[in-house]
Amino acid sequence: MPGVDAADEFETIERLFRPLAHPEWARGLIDDVAALPSRPGYDLILTKDAMVEGVHFLPDDPLDTVARKLLRVNLSDLAAKGAEPFGYLLACFWPVESGWLEREAFAAGLAEDQAKFGVHLLGGDTVVTPGPASFSLTALGWAPKGRTVARSGAQPGDLIVVTGMIGEGFLGLKAARGEVGLEDERVAALIAHYRTPEPRTDFALAVREHAAAALDVSDGLIADMGHMARASGVGIVIDLEKLPLSRAATAWLETRVDPPAALTDLATGGDDYEIVMAVPPGVFDSLKREADARHLRLTVLGEATGGDGVTVRYGGEIIPVTRTGWRHG
C-alpha cells in the first residue's frame, strides 16, 4: 500500500537520514540497496534487535536516547562476539500522530552515536503505524575469519568474568519509573544508564583474543550465563556477593531487608549490556591488563564446572533462583 505515507517518508530519508549514510556503500539511500565490498580474511557479523514503545522503552523516554539505545544494544552484541562495528540498517515504524520533532530527535541521537562509535547508516525503511513507535536495527561488523566468539566454548575450570557493573539495567528502569528512593544524582545516573547503556565496543578485541565463550548481558546475568552453560555443555557456579555494583546499586542494596533476594533481582533484571565471558585461568591476567588500560572494571563471579545449569551461591550456600526471566536451565 505505498503512498499512504510516501511524502513524509521520502522527506524523512532525504532530510534526516541521508546525512547519516555511509558515503559510498549506502548509495545515497536512494537505490533500494546497500552494496558492501568483500573484505577477504574477514567474516561479516550481523545482529538484529527490535524495540517497541511501552515494551522496550518508556513512552516518555526521549527519542534521541531511544535511537542511541537501539544502536547500542546491537553494538553490544557485536562487541561480545569480538566484532568491530561499521554500519547498520534501520526500520522505523512511526506512530500516525508523530511528527518532525520526534523524527529529528531520533536522527540527532543516531548522529551523535554514529560519530562516537564510528558506524554509518547503510539503508532501511521508514513507515507509519497505527501502533506504538517501534524500531528494528540490523548492525554489521567485521571479525577476522573464524574468530567470532561463541556462547559455546566454555570449559570446566574457566573463570566466569564480567565487565562493568551488574544491575544498572534493573535499577535504571525502576529509576526511570520513579521507583527508586535515592539521591537525585544517583537516580539520574541510573536513568542515564537505562537510556544509554555503554556497549563495550572498545573491549571487543580483548574479548576475541582471550575469551573462550562470551555474550552480552541482555536477558539478565543469570539467564545469560544459563545460555552459555547450555551452549557450552558445562555448569556455571557464581557467588552473588561478588556482583560488581555501582555506588547507586550499593546504596539501594543497603535499603533492602533481604540482600540475597535483592542481589538476585540485580542478577536477573537484564538490560545491563556488559559482557560475560568464560576465560581460561592462564589468560585472565592478560585480559585484566587490557581492561585496566581502558579503565574498565572486570570481575570474576565464579567458574565453569562439570555438570550443567547455573548454581547461585550467597555466603557459600546455594540459593534457589526463582525469577530467572529465562526458560532453559
Next chain:
Amino acid sequence: MPGVDAADEFETIERLFRPLAHPEWARGLIDDVAALPSRPGYDLILTKDAMVEGVHFLPDDPLDTVARKLLRVNLSDLAAKGAEPFGYLLACFWPVESGWLEREAFAAGLAEDQAKFGVHLLGGDTVVTPGPASFSLTALGWAPKGRTVARSGAQPGDLIVVTGMIGEGFLGLKAARGEVGLEDERVAALIAHYRTPEPRTDFALAVREHAAAALDVSDGLIADMGHMARASGVGIVIDLEKLPLSRAATAWLETRVDPPAALTDLATGGDDYEIVMAVPPGVFDSLKREADARHLRLTVLGEATGGDGVTVRYGGEIIPVTRTGWRHG
C-alpha cells in the same frame, strides 16, 4: 525490558525459526549474531523493507502470505539490482493477543518461500507489541564486484522496458477489499498477486547483463520511473496504451468510462514488484531472448530522453498525471 515476552519468544525461535536457519552462518540462531564468510570478487547487497498490518497488508490477509510477501518484496529489490539472494534477517512484532497459530502460519509461509527462492534465515528478533502485527526483513544477496545495477545510468535513447504486468498490485488490493466486480476466478488471481507477488529473481542476471538502470515497481510505475529519471538526469516518455495488462486488468479496464484515467490508476497504484529498466536499444533483442527463455513478458513502454521528469502520453497526447504517489518529478 527483557523477560516481558521471553518465554514465547524463545520457543518461537527454537521451534519455528531454527528449522529455517542457514545450516552454518546462522550459528543455530542461538549466538546473537550471524557470521558470513567473505566472498572475494563479490559485493554483498543488502535491502530492508518493513510491513505493518492495516497499512501494508490487510488484517485478514493470511499470515503465511504476509510472510511470503515480506520476503518477496525484499527479493524483488535484490532482483532489480542484479543480485542473487541467499539469506535474510527478520524482526517480528507480534500483537499481544496473537498466539501460536499466527506464528506457525507465518513460519510455514517463510519455509515455503525459502525453498522456492533458495534463501535461509540468518538471524533476527521476535518481540511482542501492543500495536498491530509488524515485520521488518533485511535481505542479503551477492553481485559480482561493482556490478550492482543502479537507478542512475539511463541515457537518452534507452528503451524503457518493464517485466510482467502492471496494475496487478492496484487491482489486487481492490480485489482483496471486495471492490472489483469481475468473475470469481479473476478476482482470485488478483488477490493471489496482491498477497504473493512474483519477484523476478530468475531475471536478475539478465538485468545485470543488459540494463543501464533498473529498479522494482513498488511505489508505482510512474513514481518509480520518476526515481530513475531523477537519479539518471534524463527525461522518460511513456505511452499508457502500452501498459502490459493481465486478462483481469483488461476486463476491469473495459468497465471504466475514462480509459486514460483508469490506466493512470494502474500505473500509479504500486505494489507490482516488476522490474522497470532503461535498456540501450542495441541490447534489447538479447534481453528479450532472456525473457522469452523464461516465459517472462517484456514490454517497451517508451524511452529515455533529454530533459527531465516523466511524460505520460495516451493516444499520442500528453496527459497530466495528478495522482502519482510521489514527490519528486
